Structure formats: structure tokens, C-alpha cells
Amino acid sequence: MFCFAVVLYCATFAAVGLAAPAPAPAPALSVLGDAWRSAWLKQHYHSKTVPSVASTTSAASQAAPSTTPSLSAPSGATPDDISAYLTAHNDARAEHGAAPLTWSDDLASKAQEWANGCQFKHSGGSLGPYGENLAAGTGSFPIASAIGLWVAEGPQYDPSNPQASHFTQVVWKATTQVGCAAAQCEGIFDASYGPATYYVCEYNPAGNVLTQFTQNVQP
Numbered sequence: 403m404f405c406f407a408v409v410l411y412c413a414t415f416a417a418v419g420l421a422a423p424a425p426a427p428a429p430a431l432s433v434l435g436d437a438w439r440s441a442w443l444k445q446h447y448h449s450k451t452v453p454s455v456a457s458t459t460s461a462a463s464q465a466a467p468s469t470t471p472s473l474s475a476p477s478g479a480t481p482d483d484i485s486a487y488l489t490a491h492n493d494a495r496a497e498h499g500a501a502p503l504t505w506s507d508d509l510a511s512k513a514q515e516w517a518n519g520c521q522f523k524h525s526g527g528s529l530g531p532y533g534e535n536l537a538a539g540t541g542s543f544p545i546a547s548a549i550g551l552w553v554a555e556g557p558q559y560d561p562s563n564p565q566a567s568h569f570t571q572v573v574w575k576a577t578t579q580v581g582c583a584a585a586q587c588e589g590i591f592d593a594s595y596g597p598a599t600y601y602v603c604e605y606n607p608a609g610n611v612l613t614q615f616t617q618n619v620q621p
Contacts, residue, residue, distance in 0.1 A: 479510055479583060483545065487582045487603070490549035491572055494556075498573040499620040509581025509604040517602040520587035533571045533605035538590045538598040545584075548601040556621075564615035574609025575618045 479487065484505050492502040512529040524534055537548040552568030559569060571577070582603040590598040609618065 478514060483582075483584075486545040487549070487580065490546050490553070491580055494549075494553045494569075495573050498556075500573050500575045501578070503578060503580045503605075506579040506581040506604075506606065509579060509606060510583055511581070513581050513602040513604045514583035514585075517583045517585040517587075517600050520585060520589060520600060522587075522590045522600065529604060531606075531608060533574070533577065533608035533610060535568050535571055535603045535605075536601065537568075538587070538600045540591060540595040540598050543599045545582075545601070548599075549603075559619065559621060561616070561619070561621050564619065566610035566612075570615065570619050571605055571609040573619060574605070575620070576607055576614070577605045577609050579606045580604070 488503060488505060495502060509532065512532070516525045516529060522536065522538055524536065535552055537551055539547065549572070552572050555567045555569035556573075559565070559567065564570070580603055582601060584599055584601050586597050587600045588597050590600060611618070
């Protein structure tokens with residue numbers, strides 16, 4: 403079994419551009435270690451500045467986006483899914499002094515709308531003025547693994563030189579709601595890897611605001 407994963411986040415009023423080494427096949431996604439530095443993990447940080455704190459946008463991923471409809475478009479998150487999304491987020495938030503997030507069916511509906519399109523790029527504010535994290539992986543790639551990729555960036559956060567990341571959106575103190583969705587998609591990765599599980603999480607209020615890292619991200 404070959405596994406492969408990539409992640410994206412959406413930043414507000416920030417610009418970052420990084421990429422990890424080119425990926426090689428890995429036996430499983432359950433052993434991530436320092437995930438963002440893993441030789442087989444490819445991450446893309448792309449955003450462009452916007453005039454308003456309330457809106458978010460992002461440039462397209464360097465990974466070729468898919469225009470293929472999802473193979474399977476789930477009707478929505480199950481109670482177990484919602485619990486998994488909230489637990490993964492709120493366990494991380496508790497470690498960084500942030501209050502627990504609550505679930506938003508409205509945000510989840512918007513996330514599902516975007517996930518079903520199977521385009522591995524950000525929604526560019528088309529869903530509303532929300533923060534957004536994306537992740538996709540093949541093989542066994544459950545909710546905890548997707549969010550784990552975002553949280554694993556925490557050790558790289560430098561409060562003296564704050565940079566927007568998936569991690570900073572997850573633990574952003576001013577964010578109070580999250581809604582997430584998943585779809586099975588072809589085209590995000592090379593066909594040899596098989597279909598991907600594509601996760602989209604929307605956040606309200608949006609995090610990663612350039613001038614507000616000190617009060618919102620506790621290392």
C-alpha cells in the first residue's frame with residue numbers, strides 16, 4: 403500500500419511560500435513524526451494579501467488541482483465524525499490556551515460543497531469570510547491524521563517571527579466555530595496512488611490575521 407498526503411491552509415492578510423522535499427512512497431500515514439519535514443509529505447503554503455481581515459483567499463496549489471467530480475460525496479459528517487473533528491482540534495487548542503471550538507452545521511455544509519468539487523486549492527473566499535485548512539491523503543487517512551498534519555507544525559512556530567500556518571489557524575484563540583467535510587477524489591495525486599480522502603475545514607472567525615498573532619497564538 404502506498405500512501406501520500408498534502409495539506410493547504412488559507413491565511414488572512416499574510417503571505418508565505420514553503421515546500422517540503424519531493425515525496426516518496428511511505429508505508430503508512432499513521433507514523434508521521436515531524437510530519438511537515440517528512441520526505442514523503444508535500445505541503446504548500448500559498449496565500450495573497452487581502453484588504454479586509456474578514457475575507458480570506460489563497461493562490462492555487464502547485465499540486466495540479468482536480469476538476470474530476472468526487473467519487474463519493476458524503477451527505478455530511480456523522481456524529482462520530484463530528485466528535486473526531488472537535489476532539490482533534492480542541493485537544494490541540496487546550497495545549498495552547500485556546501477555548502474549545504463548537505461545531506457549525508453551516509460551516510460544515512460549505513466545507514462539503516467545496517470538498518465535493520475535488521479541487522485541491524482554496525475556495526478563495528467564495529464560501530464566505532472564513533479561515534480554511536485543507537488536507538488530502540491516500541490509503542488509511544482518517545480525520546485524526548489529517549488534523550494531525552496541521553497540528554504537527556506547532557514546533558516550527560516562532561512567536562518572535564510569527565508566520566501563518568495550518569497550526570496557527572487550529573489554535574487561533576479568536577476562532578470559535580469549525581465545520582469540516584470530506585470527499586473521495588481522483589486527480590489530486592497521481593493515479594498510481596489511488597483515490598484520495600480530501601478534507602476541508604472552515605473556521606469562523608477566520609484566523610491568521612497578520613497583526614494579531616501575539617494575542618491569538620500561544621506557543
